C-alpha cells in the first residue's frame with residue numbers, strides 16, 4: 001500500500017498550534033533564564049521584562065495572521081503528493097541478470113527540500129527469480145544505493161531490525177570488526193505519552209499563545225495602523241527632501257542652458273551644438289543637433305555617452321533630456337530637451353529624479369579643505 005500524505009485539517013491545525021506554543025515557550029525560556037534576568041537596566045526597569053511580552057505579542061500575532069494560509073498550503077502540497085503517487089505508473093523494466101520483466105513492490109516520494117526542488121516519484125522493482133531489487137526514478141534512472149557504514153571501521157554493515165518489549169530497534173552488525181550498533185526507532189522515542197501535568201501545561205500555553213479570532217483581528221488592526229504611520233513618516237521625509245531639492249534647483253534661461261551644454265559636450269567630444277525652439281503647445285521643448293567628433297564612437301555608444309553627459313549636466317536644473325528621443329545618423333545626433341517653469345512642474349521633475357536615484361547623501365558635493 002502506498003503511503004498517503006493528506007490528513008484531516010485538524011491534524012495540520014494541531015501541528016501548527018504546537019509549533020506556535022514551542023516557539024513562544026522558547027522565547028520565555030530564553031528571557032527567564034538567570035543569565036538574561038541579571039542583565040536588568042540600572043534604573044530598575046528590567047529590560048527582559050518588557051522585551052519579552054513584545055516579542056511574544058508579535059510572534060503570536062504573526063502566527064495568527066499566517067495560520068489559515070500556511071495550513072492551506074501544506075494541505076495542498078500533500079494533496080498534490082498523493083495525486084502524483086496515484087497518477088504515476090512504474091516504468092517497464094527487464095531484470096538485467098535474467099531478462100524477466102520486473103515487478104513493482106513499492107512506490108514512494110523523494111521530497112524536494114531545497115527551494116525550487118520538486119518531489120520525485122521513485123519505485124522499487126523486484127525480480128522474483130534473482131531476488132534482485134532496483135530503486136529507480138520514473139524515467140528509469142537508477143537511484144544509487146548508499147551503503148550503511150560501520151562507525152568503528154568504516155566498512156559496510158548488515159542491517160536488521162527487532163522488536164523488544166513493544167519497542168522497535170534498528171541493528172547494524174559489522175562482519176569485519178564485530179561492532180554492533182543499536183538504535184531505537186525515533187517513532188517509538190516520540191511516542192512517549194505526555195504526562196497529565198504536561199498536557200495541562202500545554203492547554204494553558206495554547207490558550208495564551210494561540211490567540212483567539214477576536215484578539216487576532218485586533219492585532220491585524222494594530223499592524224495596519226502601524227504601517228500607515230510608517231508610510232506617513234516616509235512620505236513626510238520624502239517631501240522634506242523634495243522641497244530642499246526644489247530650492248536648490250537652478251532655473252536656467254535658454255541662453256545659459258546652451259552655454260552650459262556646449263561646455264560639457266565639447267569636453268566629451270561633441271561639437272557644433274545647434275538648438276532650435278519649434279513652436280509648441282503648453283510645454284517648452286527644445287530640439288538640438290550635435291556632431292560626434294570621435295570617429296571610433298559608434299551609434300549606441302555615442303548616444304549613451306551623449307545622454308549621460310546631458311543628464312548629468314542638467315541634474316540640478318529645470319531642464320531635462322528625453323533620453324529616448326536621441327537619434328544617431330552618420331555622426332550627427334538629434335534629441336529633445338524639456339524645460340520646466342512652474343513650481344508644480346519642478347516638483348514633479350525632482351520627484352521623478354529622486355525615484356531614479358533614491359538616496360541623496362547629505363555629505364555629497366561637500367568638499368573639505370585643509
Ligand SMILES: [Zn+2]
Nearest residue numbers: 095098127130
Ligand atoms: Zn532476474
Ligand SMILES: [Zn+2]
Nearest residue numbers: 150153174177
Ligand atoms: Zn566494523
